Amino acid sequence: xxxxxxxxxxxxxxxxxxxxxxxxxxxxxxxxxxxxxxxxxxxxxxxxxxxxxxxxxxxxxxxxxxxxxxxxxxxxxxxxxxxxxxxxxxxxxxxxxxxxxxxxxxxxxxxxxxxxxxxxxxxxxxxxxxxxxxxxxxxxxxxxxxxxxxxxxxxxxxxxxxxxxxxxxxxxxxxxxxxxxxxxxxxxxxxxxxxxxxxxxxxxxxxxxxxxxxxxxxxxxxxxxxxxxxxxxxxxxxxxxxxxxxxxxxxxxxxxxxxxxxxxxxxxxxxxxxxxxxxxxxxxxxxxxxxxxxxxxxxxxxxxxxxxx
Amino acid sequence: xxxxxxxxxxxxxxxxxxxxxxxxxxxxxxxxxxxxxxxxxxxxxxxxxxxxxxxxxxxxxxxxxxxxxxxxxxxxxxxxxxxxxxxxxxxxxxxxxxxxxxxxxxxxxxxxxxxxxxxxxxxxxxxxxxxxxxxxxxxxxxxxxxxxxxxxxxxxxxxxxxxxxxxxxxxxxxxxxxxxxxxxxxxxxxxxxxxxxxxxxxxxxxxxxxxxxxxxxxxxxxxxxxxxxxxxxxxxxxxxxxxxxxxxxxxxxxxxxxxxxxxxxxxxxxxxxxxxxxxxxxxxxxxxxxxxxxxxxxxxxxxxxxxxx
Amino acid sequence: xxxxxxxxxxxxxxxxxxxxxxxxxxxxxxxxxxxxxxxxxxxxxxxxxxxxxxxxxxxxxxxxxxxxxxxxxxxxxxxxxxxxxxxxxxxxxxxxxxxxxxxxxxxxxxxxxxxxxxxxxxxxxxxxxxxxxxxxxxxxxxxxxxxxxxxxxxxxxxxxxxxxxxxxxxxxxxxxxxxxxxxxxxxxxxxxxxxxxxxxxxxxxxxxxxxxxxxxxxxxxxxxxxxxxxxxxxxxxxxxxxxxxxxxxxxxxxxxxxxxxxxxxxxxxxxxxxxxxxxxxxxxxxxxxxxxxxxxxxxxxxxxxxxxx
Numbered sequence: 054x055x056x057x058x059x060x061x062x063x064x065x066x067x068x069x070x071x072x073x074x075x076x077x078x079x080x081x082x083x084x085x086x087x088x089x090x091x092x093x094x095x096x097x098x099x100x101x102x103x104x105x106x107x108x109x110x111x112x113x114x115x116x117x118x119x120x121x122x123x124x125x126x127x128x129x130x131x132x133x134x135x136x137x138x139x140x141x142x143x144x145x146x147x148x149x150x151x152x153x154x155x156x157x158x159x160x161x162x163x164x165x166x167x168x169x170x171x172x173x174x175x176x177x178x179x180x181x182x183x184x185x186x187x188x189x190x191x192x193x194x195x196x197x198x199x200x201x202x203x204x205x206x207x208x209x210x211x212x213x214x215x216x217x218x219x220x221x222x223x224x225x226x227x228x229x230x231x232x233x234x235x236x237x238x239x240x241x242x243x244x245x246x247x248x249x250x251x252x253x254x255x256x257x258x259x260x261x262x263x264x265x266x267x268x269x270x271x272x273x274x275x276x277x278x279x280x281x282x283x284x285x286x287x288x289x290x291x292x293x294x295x296x297x298x299x300x301x302x303x304x305x306x307x308x309x310x311x312x313x314x315x316x317x318x319x320x321x322x323x324x325x326x327x328x329x330x331x332x333x334x335x336x337x338x339x340x341x342x343x344x345x346x347x348x349x350x351x352x353x354x355x356x357x358x359x360x361x362x
Numbered sequence: 363x364x365x366x367x368x369x370x371x372x373x374x375x376x377x378x379x380x381x382x383x384x385x386x387x388x389x390x391x392x393x394x395x396x397x398x399x400x401x402x403x404x405x406x407x408x409x410x411x412x413x414x415x416x417x418x419x420x421x422x423x424x425x426x427x428x429x430x431x432x433x434x435x436x437x438x439x440x441x442x443x444x445x446x447x448x449x450x451x452x453x454x455x456x457x458x459x460x461x462x463x464x465x466x467x468x469x470x471x472x473x474x475x476x477x478x479x480x481x482x483x484x485x486x487x488x489x490x491x492x493x494x495x496x497x498x499x500x501x502x503x504x505x506x507x508x509x510x511x512x513x514x515x516x517x518x519x520x521x522x523x524x525x526x527x528x529x530x531x532x533x534x535x536x537x538x539x540x541x542x543x544x545x546x547x548x549x550x551x552x553x554x555x556x557x558x559x560x561x562x563x564x565x566x567x568x569x570x571x572x573x574x575x576x577x578x579x580x581x582x583x584x585x586x587x588x589x590x591x592x593x594x595x596x597x598x599x600x601x602x603x604x605x606x607x608x609x610x611x612x613x614x615x616x617x618x619x620x621x622x623x624x625x626x627x628x629x630x631x632x633x634x635x636x637x638x639x640x641x642x643x644x645x646x647x648x649x650x651x652x653x654x655x656x657x658x659x660x661x662x663x664x665x666x667x668x669x670x671x
Numbered sequence: 672x673x674x675x676x677x678x679x680x681x682x683x684x685x686x687x688x689x690x691x692x693x694x695x696x697x698x699x700x701x702x703x704x705x706x707x708x709x710x711x712x713x714x715x716x717x718x719x720x721x722x723x724x725x726x727x728x729x730x731x732x733x734x735x736x737x738x739x740x741x742x743x744x745x746x747x748x749x750x751x752x753x754x755x756x757x758x759x760x761x762x763x764x765x766x767x768x769x770x771x772x773x774x775x776x777x778x779x780x781x782x783x784x785x786x787x788x789x790x791x792x793x794x795x796x797x798x799x800x801x802x803x804x805x806x807x808x809x810x811x812x813x814x815x816x817x818x819x820x821x822x823x824x825x826x827x828x829x830x831x832x833x834x835x836x837x838x839x840x841x842x843x844x845x846x847x848x849x850x851x852x853x854x855x856x857x858x859x860x861x862x863x864x865x866x867x868x869x870x871x872x873x874x875x876x877x878x879x880x881x882x883x884x885x886x887x888x889x890x891x892x893x894x895x896x897x898x899x900x901x902x903x904x905x906x907x908x909x910x911x912x913x914x915x916x917x918x919x920x921x922x923x924x925x926x927x928x929x930x931x932x933x934x935x936x937x938x939x940x941x942x943x944x945x946x947x948x949x950x951x952x953x954x955x956x957x958x959x960x961x962x963x964x965x966x967x968x969x970x971x972x973x974x975x976x977x978x979x980x
Contacts, residue, residue, distance in 0.1 A: 153963025654771025
């Protein structure tokens, strides 16, 4: 049996397939309940503390809305850096204090490994809401949930990850999370910004079919899901290369002509210009639905780690 | 029948007289319920997101208290600028994301027109809590409510608006909101800071009696309500003019000798020195009651636009 | 009978022994209720406004958690300075406005006397959460509660206060609060940072046994409770003195060899390096329990001053 009570949520790859299935099932139930206007009281009497050492309106509000939708309450620190930390307090001590105020802690921190450090400091469940270049596991779970919801299943899907795959945390995590399923990957990135070898190796060890290309058209022909990520001009080694490739990394309506019927387009947001606004009306443009999916998925996680579900 | 369900609140002049009457009636009922210590659950299960791109403790807290008094909950962004927007996200995209977390959005933004832009991005109701030099409709409604409560009715009142009427957003909005009622205006402002011609013209087209003067005493003699606004020394073209007129724009107890019996004194707050502190004990000094009126008026609006009343 | 309904909480020394006993009893009951997983609705329908003119995550979250644990709700201002105050509004006016939104106000402000000023402006209860170098009465009450809980009673305890006793607000307040009980004090501080004469005189007037020393060992031999506070190198007049004494002011496991059996170690937090991390596993290390005690103590205060208990 899968069980997550009193566990921390630290890495996207920490979950067994059973655990992922449990989270997805519960998220689906919560979403259905919300759509029916049902009032949930799963977290009644519980307090969530959000603790954000770097601001992230999207992620913080998504967690807080999840807690409130479950009938729980929230104490919120939108910009932790301006307070105790500036007096020289360690993260360990801050967490040891906040555990006295809350039943579950959601932490965002610019330093890699900070969520694990926090989890060691307390018996209360800690949920990693992004630790710098490290992990952002709830993003990967909501991405997974979105593919499942848009496509019916993740099984047998061809997933195209496009953009800066070298530095893109969300792309790495999603790839590793999907490695336990029967999917095919097409990685679209300029040479200098390709998916790290280490991740490719782990996928191949899991017998996942991986194709690498610089050309978005290669992905669009057979891809079921296109996951766009941001690519910064400054990351290109050669301006000429940027000029040559930039059209692959700004998705427009024109690209749909080359795409397989029913392509689902995802993006972790915020987007800058990776997806043209004209795409928003396309029925397969799922990125805002994807953001909204963060609420039921985080509801499921909060309920599970506090032992309320 | 007036109906506001699923509508946005963007401009002070968007409301029909029936709609204003509905808001005032409901606000009065909510205020009475609060005074009787009744617990309301009108907004149970609903989430308000406040989204403030410039800080305004007064306005944000007033909306949040309104939501909580109705049994609803809140996710709060006190300083939105430090987050997603700094990563280059458009207001459109932020709103498309926040609509996934909340049932109603209260937006404050320094740019004129931003509330309309936000309203276009989402089907969820958007309430404008101030868009720069543009509109601040809930302020005008609470001003209206205050006059009605202090005077019994807005009908047949002589309203004196004093201060910087050229730049004062709240004065413009209140004048236009009252233009559908039988009121008389006396505008007291130095020559360089008079009420814009365009607004005077609209009032006259509505057959409103308007008198303009530089001397506060002219207003005090017949005014029923004195609405003071801030006037900044820097706005005067000529320092000598400031010296000559400044006494008209700092209200003291002495002024009451010239005033009609029972004068009601209002101010949108914060005041700096436009009203001497000695005025606070005067029974007609309504400005703090006016601020408190923001809660029942915003309760009414939140309940109406979400279809809960 | 002790009664605190509609009173402000401004100074640690404002409470009679009966009032302190009432707060402690109620805090104990609330803590027991929380441990049993009971849901409290003492503050149902009430709103707390936290108003922090300087950030303090610990204190703000502790008050907010206390309010939520009682079934109340919160409107929160984590950094008040960036808002109305910057437009030139007085604290008096801010409080007169916020009283329209909330049933109880918790204020933190850098200026000494600001809490008293706020209390004068409103009939709603004001709780001082620290006014600069002035008072922080709820800290003293939770310190008191902690001693009582760790030791069974404050009576007949030998309390060692160590660190910068000249500038340490929490040490002053705790000493004065305990002056009505049968305790013994040992004050451990370098010459230049000793407890102010005025406080020593008040303790002696209350017939409290006070011993002063520069050497922590003197305190450890007979102390039941060691209350460490921060000592900053810059405060020493002479670097040589700092070198000579610094070992007295960084508590390590080694010190326990010199200490009386069962020593309780407290600290108001945040600590920087006054207590080595190796101390955290010591059963008498009470500082994180002390921080957690802030919740039931503040629950008791909020319930009492609003007349709900």
